[in-house]
Amino acid sequence: MTHNKPSYLMALDAGTGSIRAVIFDTEGNQIGAFQQEWTHLSDPNIPGSMEFDISKNWELACLCIQNVLKQNNIPSEQIVAISTCSMREGIVLYDAHKTPIWACGNVDARAVNEVVELKSLYNNTFEQYVYDISGQTLALSALPRLLWLAHNQSDLYREVKYISMISDWLGFMLSGELAVEPSNAGTTGMLNLKTRQWHSDLLEMVGLNADILPPVKETGEKLGVITESVATKTGLNAGIPVIVGGGDVQLGCIGLGITEPEQAAIIGGTFWQQVVNLPSTTTDPVMNVRINPHVINPLVQAESISFFTGLTMRWFRDAFCEEEKNVANKLGIDAYTLLEQMAEKVPVGSNDVIPVFSDAMHFKSWYHASPSFINLSIDPEKCNKAVLFRALQENAAIVSSSNLDQVKEFSKVNLTSVVFAGGGSKGKLWSQILADVTGLIVNVPVVKEATALGCAIAAGVGAGIYPSLAEAGKKLVKFERQHIPNMENHKLYQAHKVKWMDVYKKQLQLVDLNLTKSLWKAPGL
Numbered sequence: 285m286t287h288n289k290p291s292y293l294m295a296l297d298a299g300t301g302s303i304r305a306v307i308f309d310t311e312g313n314q315i316g317a318f319q320q321e322w323t324h325l326s327d328p329n330i331p332g333s334m335e336f337d338i339s340k341n342w343e344l345a346c347l348c349i350q351n352v353l354k355q356n357n358i359p360s361e362q363i364v365a366i367s368t369c370s371m372r373e374g375i376v377l378y379d380a381h382k383t384p385i386w387a388c389g390n391v392d393a394r395a396v397n398e399v400v401e402l403k404s405l406y407n408n409t410f411e412q413y414v415y416d417i418s419g420q421t422l423a424l425s426a427l428p429r430l431l432w433l434a435h436n437q438s439d440l441y442r443e444v445k446y447i448s449m450i451s452d453w454l455g456f457m458l459s460g461e462l463a464v465e466p467s468n469a470g471t472t473g474m475l476n477l478k479t480r481q482w483h484s485d486l487l488e489m490v491g492l493n494a495d496i497l498p499p500v501k502e503t504g505e506k507l508g509v510i511t512e513s514v515a516t517k518t519g520l521n522a523g524i525p526v527i528v529g530g531g532d533v534q535l536g537c538i539g540l541g542i543t544e545p546e547q548a549a550i551i552g553g554t555f556w557q558q559v560v561n562l563p564s565t566t567t568d569p570v571m572n573v574r575i576n577p578h579v580i581n582p583l584v585q586a587e588s589i590s591f592f593t594g595l596t597m598r599w600f601r602d603a604f605c606e607e608e609k610n611v612a613n614k615l616g617i618d619a620y621t622l623l624e625q626m627a628e629k630v631p632v633g634s635n636d637v638i639p640v641f642s643d644a645m646h647f648k649s650w651y652h653a654s655p656s657f658i659n660l661s662i663d664p665e666k667c668n669k670a671v672l673f674r675a676l677q678e679n680a681a682i683v684s685s686s687n688l689d690q691v692k693e694f695s696k697v698n699l700t701s702v703v704f705a706g707g708g709s710k711g712k713l714w715s716q717i718l719a720d721v722t723g724l725i726v727n728v729p730v731v732k733e734a735t736a737l738g739c740a741i742a743a744g745v746g747a748g749i750y751p752s753l754a755e756a757g758k759k760l761v762k763f764e765r766q767h768i769p770n771m772e773n774h775k776l777y778q779a780h781k782v783k784w785m786d787v788y789k790k791q792l793q794l795v796d797l798n799l800t801k802s803l804w805k806a807p808g809l
Contacts, residue, residue: 312760332393399808419575425473459508527746539734552708588687654800
């Protein structure tokens with residue numbers, strides 16, 4: 285009697301702060317992961333730069349693959365396919381021999397002057413033209429970075445023959461085949477949302493070389509196979525299919541089952557992304573919201589970003605809650621869990637304390653007020669750590685709600701529920717507050733870090749294990765709990781939201797007058 289050996293899928297997931305190799309079985313269960321942190325250093329001579337170390341980071345990727353196989357005792361022949369995903373916006377440039385020669389990370393902001401220069405073109409209409417075609421503005425797109433290279437490192441720029449995203453670079457390093465896919469390449473601002481192909485005119489309009497654009501393949505297509513040299517370095521078998529992956533957020537949506545029009549997710553990490561699948565390819569007339577190709581052709585997604593939401597929580601915990609961290613440690617629970625238990629006793633609206641951190645997204649002119657708490661009380665019963673912690677949770681939900689409102693306004697999408705994932709969704713109080721503020725049913729999945737699962741699904745589609753990204757996403761996502769909105773609380777939060785919006789506008793005026801310092805400003809503002 286023969287027994288079929290189990291089959292596994294591997295995801296190579298390149299985030300902002302780390303690279304990891306993750307192995308899943310074909311039922312979507314995570315079997316093992318190995319992670320290495322990495323840093324993207326700024327060149328001291330180039331303000332705003334975020335370098336991406338191609339050779340060192342490739343070594344870390346290989347180390348992750350070797351170790352995840354070894355630690356989980358999985359023979360390489362049982363890996364049936366591998367796919368790659370990464371932070372978006374980061375780009376890699378190659379010479380005529382397809383040797384990677386330059387790369388930068390996602391929030392590289394060296395090209396401030398070039399952003400200003402491009403905005404002024406064609407009677408100040410160029411950015412609107414870019415947005416109407418690609419759904420992107422100039423601040424984090426590839427055009428100003430390429431122009432910066434042409435201006436400042438012209439010898440290197442003249443060598444450039446190809447461009448890709450970081451996820452595509454990983455696929456290239458594994459297989460020797462170079463192509464891009466829409467969900468990540470869309471963030472260059474050079475891809476047409478409707479055709480899902482390069483719009484080379486955009487490069488020509490600004491005097492850049494339009495011959496550097498490689499072929500576009502869709503997520504789930506076969507890119508190539510593991511080469512002999514990579515097999516030697518990683519322990520993978522030569523010939524294993526390498527499947528086209530995608531951008532982290534869009535693949536994360538597959539891992540959350542966000543596969544059809546009028547479905548939405550809030551991914552609560554360092555930044556919070558509010559992502560909504562749109563019923564048609566459309567852009568925002570006032571350019572508040574970014575529009576990206578989904579990994580599922582031909583869907584597009586509206587995406588709004590809340591800045592530093594998770595980071596703000598970490599700052600609050602580390603700056604003010606040492607005592608709670610120690611108590612939580614003794615109790616064997618997470619400090620955030622203890623802080624939530626304290627915050628549950630605080631009334632809705634947190635005694636009218638208004639945090640000023642991230643604003644709703646205004647993609648065209650994007651900057652934030654100075655980080656603040658407004659309307660504090662010196663009554664310790666009304667203003668204490670529990671109150672401030674709850675106020676921050678409520679504020680994150682209000683910003684998410686405002687971002688979803690902006691999407692609804694131009695797209696007419698009618699949401700009834702949202703999937704809440706990422707680290708933020710571990711908080712049961714936070715999940716309920718999100719339901720109460722938005723008025724939407726909040727579904728929390730079992731797998732909260734869904735990007736690697738979405739990447740593995742792409743590998744499985746390419747290997748013929750799943751019929752499609754959409755069907756696999758629906759089949760494999762499992763939910764842990766559901767939060768139904770309390771409509772009495774919802775009414776209270778609606779009034780609180782209006783007040784927050786008015787206060788935030790006043791706080792922005794202080795930045796405009798140079799009296800306070802912005803939390804963050806987009807390059808070129």
